Amino acid sequence: MNIDWSYALRQLPVILSYAGITLKIAVLAMMLTLALALAVTIIRYYKVPLLTPLVNVYIDIFRGTPLLTQLFFIYYGFAQVSPFFREMKAINAAILGLALNAAAYTTENMRSALEAVAKGQTEAGLACGMTQLQTMWYIVLPQAARIAVPVLTNDFIALLKNTSMAFTLGVREIMGQVSLIGNGSFKFFEAYLDAFIIYFCLSKIIGILQKYLERRLKVVGGSAQ
Template sequence: MNFNSAYAIRQFPTIFKYAGMTFKIAVVSMLCTLALSLVITLVRYYRIRGWCTVVDVYVDLFRDTPLLVQLFFIYYGLPQIFPVFVKLSGYTAAVIGLTLNAASYMTEDMRGALESVPQGQIDGGLSVGMTDLQVMRHIILPQAAKVALPVLGNEFVSLVKNSSMAFTLGVREIMAEASLLGTSSSRYMETYMDAFIIYFILCKLISLAQRRLERRLNRQRGGV
């Protein structure tokens, strides 16, 4: 069967309509990942007894198992163990799975960003009467955020791409719509090509926005 460019062009807007769901999954997962990563990073940074062991086990589990297996375990496995998860939607399961997976990687990058702040600045804050929390809020986090920015942008791109696995949980997003249209028409090449192009456009726009923000921050830093 020859590639039908007219069919691919005709179905492109139909598939592109679901870019909003893909973006929604990525944005919500990113916000949750930031929050969870920060908590984990602070636990490790301050070496909170007891919780460090829990965090290490969690990181090892989610780093050393495939994302797809994690999604299936959360959506299909948890309801069999804990009845409270029976009503868990595919969308919610996808966000939880993507968040837990991404946070297990991002926490190392965030810890590196925190440790990049010179110890002299931290000591200086403590010497003028600031508490550990105030030093973290006013000295460490603002500087660490600038260091971590490239990593955060890359992680967001990864979440956009990994959100394509949400269709395995019944979530109607780009990949799901491309698969459904391909199945109904037997034009898999055309619909998957559309999905390929849409994901490329989304990730490229995010990367360009990230670089622009980095340049702006660098100019502001250089002007200080």
């Protein structure tokens, strides 16, 4: 097999130009993931009647089925029964599907972080006259957030890599462009090598930012003490 290294080098900036779309999908999906996961976590943490069984079913479904199946079901399946999904753009369906999938896993990490906060913190807040919601928002969540930074960053990296599935819905992000280049030139090795390098570099950059954020949070936490 002859590998055209110069072709791979020429196509690298072309493929890299679509990294912005990949990051857009990842960031928006992560924002939605955090909102969904936080809501689910609080419902399960306080064992809210009626809602707890529903969110448990949601978690079982999205953890027990492949991401690709979920994306296809949301974009192609729901389009046949709902006008809302019929008009939904592929990129929005990808963001929604990725967030629903990721939240089913992230909620477990959030719950672990909440349970890692000493019960005495909650009791102290309630003793001061704060409501359950106020105690959760002002006392428990800030501490849990610092604890959860490493695992949430890992969740974001996993989500970033999962955005590569968006091209199956027709979204032209990194993998979408790689697919076009590969199919047009039949130089699949070179095209996928470029994608490999880009995803790896993005993941490493996020990992570096994670370490920086952890150090900052430790400094803030130490100053507060």
